[in-house]
Amino acid sequence: MPHLLHLDSSIGPASGPGASRSREITATFAGAWREAGAQHTVHHRDLVAEPLPHLLDPALHWAPPLRPAGSSPDPAAEALQARLLEELLAADVLLVGCPLYNYSLPSTLKVWLDNVHVPGTTTAFPGHDTQPLAGRTAVVVTSRGGTYDPGTPTADWDHAVPPLRIVLGDALGMDVRVITTSATLSEEVEALAAGAERARAERAAAHEQAAALARELAGASL
Numbered sequence: 001m002p003h004l005l006h007l008d009s010s011i012g013p014a015s016g017p018g019a020s021r022s023r024e025i026t027a028t029f030a031g032a033w034r035e036a037g038a039q040h041t042v043h044h045r046d047l048v049a050e051p052l053p054h055l056l057d058p059a060l061h062w063a064p065p066l067r068p069a070g071s072s073p074d075p076a077a078e079a080l081q082a083r084l085l086e087e088l089l090a091a092d093v094l095l096v097g098c099p100l101y102n103y104s105l106p107s108t109l110k111v112w113l114d115n116v117h118v119p120g121t122t123t124a125f126p127g128h129d130t131q132p133l134a135g136r137t138a139v140v141v142t143s144r145g146g147t148y149d150p151g152t153p154t155a156d157w158d159h160a161v162p163p164l165r166i167v168l169g170d171a172l173g174m175d176v177r178v179i180t181t182s183a184t185l186s187e188e189v190e191a192l193a194a195g196a197e198r199a200r201a202e203r204a205a206a207h208e209q210a211a212a213l214a215r216e217l218a219g220a221s222l
């Protein structure tokens with residue numbers, strides 16, 4: 001059964017005035033995935049409604065055989081990490097809603113990433129030739145209040161997507177696709193209204209891209 005793991009990390013509402021763009025666009029993707037047929041299942045993990053606790057033991061960064069001698073992680077933290085890994089490993093496609101907060105990814109999403117980047121389990125390590133998610137697709141939907149166009153002074157200031165590309169792509173071996181919507185604040189803040197037309201166009205394009213990619217990936221997962 002083609003299965004989607006859908007993560008959201010925006011602190012904005014899912015709908016109504018001031019709705020989160022990333023939540024709206026991931027919802028479009030998940031809706032198109034479901035419409036592909038009853039066999040296309042979805043597990044939605046809302047990292048804001050149900051925030052994960054920080055990873056507080058460095059031993060949990062490693063697969064059990066690679067942990068430092070004498071380490072004994074908290075069983076509850078270990079069980080939670082095992083559940084998050086199980087959810088990820090069960091997914092044919094991963095969908096991640098990732099707003100830009102203070103030029104970085106939301107801390108709630110970072111905690112999830114800290115739990116699933118585990119050398120020896122999800123990524124290879126000398127003596128542990130494992131990369132179980134290699135070749136699967138991760139779709140990152142990112143939304144940014146400002147603009148970060150090539151050639152502008154802030155071109156390199158968006159540090160939300162790069163760690164996801166490195167961890168999900170380079171380390172876990174997933175095929176990372178990114179859907180971006182920028183200038184979102186210009187639809188809300190009067191002083192930034194000059195960018196509103198661009199924001200609306202990017203938002204509409206992002207919805208279309210999300211629906212088309214969901215249909216493509218749902219078809220490929222059968």
Ligand SMILES: Cc1cc2nc3c(=O)[nH]c(=O)nc-3n(C[C@H](O)[C@H](O)[C@H](O)COP(=O)(O)O)c2cc1C
Pocket residue numbers: 010011012019020021022023098099100101102103104143144145146147184185
């Ligand atoms: C805590 C916080 C920090 C933010 N920091 C940035 C930032 O560094 N750069 C930026 O362009 N927009 C920033 N924004 C604006 C958001 O990126 C923008 O509202 C975006 O649309 C949020 O995603 P969402 O629509 O999915 O909620 C910030 C918003 C919040 C709430």
